[in-house]
Amino acid sequence: MYPDNLYYTKDHEWLKLEGEEAVVGITDFAQKQLGDIIYVDLPQPGKVLEARQAIGSVESVKSVSDVYSPVSGEVVAANSELAQTPDLINKDPHGQGWIVRLKIKDKSELNNLMKAADYEKYLEGLEH
Amino acid sequence: MKKTRLNAVHKEAGARMVEFAGFEMPVEYKGIIDEHLAVRTRAGLFDVSHMGEIIVEGPEALACVQYLTPNDAGKLAPGQVQYTALTTPEGTFVDDMLVYCLSVPDKYLLVVNAANTDKDFAWVKEKAAPFRVFVVNRSDEHSQLALQGPLAQEILQPLTDLDLGQMKSFTFAFGKVAGIDCLVSRTGYTGEDGFEIYTLAQNPEVIWKAIMAQGTPRGLLPVGLGARDTLRLEAKLMLYGNDISDKTTVLEADLKWIVKFQKGDFLGKAVLEKQLQEGLKRKLVGFEVLDKGIARPHYPVFAGGRQVSEVCSGTFAPYVKKAIGLVYLPIEYTEIGTEFEIGVRDRKLKARVIPTPFYKREKK
Numbered sequence: 001m002y003p004d005n006l007y008y009t010k011d012h013e014w015l016k017l018e019g020e021e022a023v024v025g026i027t028d029f030a031q032k033q034l035g036d037i038i039y040v041d042l043p044q045p046g047k048v049l050e051a052r053q054a055i056g057s058v059e060s061v062k063s064v065s066d067v068y069s070p071v072s073g074e075v076v077a078a079n080s081e082l083a084q085t086p087d088l089i090n091k092d093p094h095g096q097g098w099i100v101r102l103k104i105k106d107k108s109e110l111n112n113l114m115k116a117a118d119y120e121k122y123l124e125g126l127e128h
Numbered sequence: 129m130k131k132t133r134l135n136a137v138h139k140e141a142g143a144r145m146v147e148f149a150g151f152e153m154p155v156e157y158k159g160i161i162d163e164h165l166a167v168r169t170r171a172g173l174f175d176v177s178h179m180g181e182i183i184v185e186g187p188e189a190l191a192c193v194q195y196l197t198p199n200d201a202g203k204l205a206p207g208q209v210q211y212t213a214l215t216t217p218e219g220t221f222v223d224d225m226l227v228y229c230l231s232v233p234d235k236y237l238l239v240v241n242a243a244n245t246d247k248d249f250a251w252v253k254e255k256a257a258p259f260r261v262f263v264v265n266r267s268d269e270h271s272q273l274a275l276q277g278p279l280a281q282e283i284l285q286p287l288t289d290l291d292l293g294q295m296k297s298f299t300f301a302f303g304k305v306a307g308i309d310c311l312v313s314r315t316g317y318t319g320e321d322g323f324e325i326y327t328l329a330q331n332p333e334v335i336w337k338a339i340m341a342q343g344t345p346r347g348l349l350p351v352g353l354g355a356r357d358t359l360r361l362e363a364k365l366m367l368y369g370n371d372i373s374d375k376t377t378v379l380e381a382d383l384k385w386i387v388k389f390q391k392g393d394f395l396g397k398a399v400l401e402k403q404l405q406e407g408l409k410r411k412l413v414g415f416e417v418l419d420k421g422i423a424r425p426h427y428p429v430f431a432g433g434r435q436v437s438e439v440c441s442g443t444f445a446p447y448v449k450k451a452i453g454l455v456y457l458p459i460e461y462t463e464i465g466t467e468f469e470i471g472v473r474d475r476k477l478k479a480r481v482i483p484t485p486f487y488k489r490e491k492k
Contacts, residue, residue, distance in 0.1 A: 035160055061443060
């Protein structure tokens with residue numbers, strides 16, 4: 001279910017490493033919890049973020065949730081498709097529903113993140 | 129946590145379950161937007177068995193109901209339903225509810241909000257003491273299904289011996305649905321045509337499954353509490369605890385149409401009369417958010433450079449496709465078209481008072 005090539009956080013973001021950059025989104029679990037997403041608050045490129053700092057927010061019919069940066073870095077791009085079709089996050093949370101692209105400041109921070117198997121175990125724990 | 133008799137059916141259907149008013153209830157199956165639009169354009173089926181059913185019975189049942197409520201239950205003939213409230217002596221809400229007239233003047237069914245059932249039952253019992261009546265809480269024995277939407281009648285008709293075409297809005301009748309004894313009323317909480325089906329049977333899943341089988345080919349969806357909330361808000365139907373409470377009067381809630389001053393005494397009458405005479409200081413109005421963003425309950429509301437209140441209900445409305453909500457505003461800001469601001473986290477969004485209901489179905 002959860003791709004092996006991604007890193008995961010306890011707040012239900014995923015991170016995909018692409019060279020010196022990282023693509024970040026929210027997990028399938030997170031989008032299911034939120035339900036139909038209708039609005040995404042995106043950051044401007046150039047914004048510098050600390051790890052666990054809010055990148056922006058994702059709003060569904062029934063709730064709003066902040067999205068946190070899994071690692072420190074600078075926003076290189078935000079997924080502008082989401083302005084018109086925010087439900088890409090529901091349809092393809094780990095792919096076309098990506099939220100931002102970051103230039104990673106310190107790759108050692110990746111060690112603080114979970115791999116797919118650990119994230120799945122973490123989710124099982126939440127459901128009990 | 130309590131479970132309705134349809135709990136297993138929801139889990140089988142893959143519903144996301146949440147706690148609501150002490151019950152484990154389905155919040156959504158396919159998604160709030162799909163479910164909402166199904167009810168507006170086709171039909172939706174809801175389990176609302178968590179609602180409370182209180183029976184007031186005895187020679188003075190009508191007199192008792194008249195004393196407890198502002199609307200005129202004396203106008204009801206058997207088979208008729210009325211929207212009304214349980215009011216405090218201050219003219220505020222203990223709850224809002226439907227009154228079903230089972231027999232004049234001696235038997236009435238009160239259908240109340242799940243979260244308030246115990247409180248309401250205690251209230252009615254206490255206030256009914258001077259009247260020759262019995263008050264019985266029959267909530268646990270009842271299951272309630274709601275079938276709502278433009279196709280509700282054609283989906284239900286093949287399953288019942290009742291002639292639904294003859295049944296007017298806000299009336300009810302006893303009959304069989306899928307072979308099970310039911311009370312069927314042409315009422316709902318969505319702004320659409322539809323039916324609410326009450327039964328004392330232990331196996332209401334038979335009714336649920338028969339309706340789903342009948343309706344699925346026509347686009348019927350099971351609908352959870354999430355879309356129930358967005359549907360009722362588009363139709364500007366009140367939610368107790370959000371829009372009305374024991375802190376808001378019936379007149380402030382803009383429900384003057386359920387207050388019948390001529391009918392005789394009732395709890396809160398004197399206060400409401402005085403309020404009507406002196407004029408309201410604040411009133412519940414509908415708004416739309418003009419900037420991008422969604423106003424949600426308790427977000428602060430600003431007008432004239434100061435905070436004047438907070439949002440009661442607020443959501444994205446899937447059919448009218450706007451961020452809408454309800455708020456009590458000082459009376460000088462309640463004219464249609466008046467602009468004000470809503471604090472959404474670190475921003476202030478512009479909002480405007482607009483006419484309600486936000487959605488009104490076209491009458492055939």
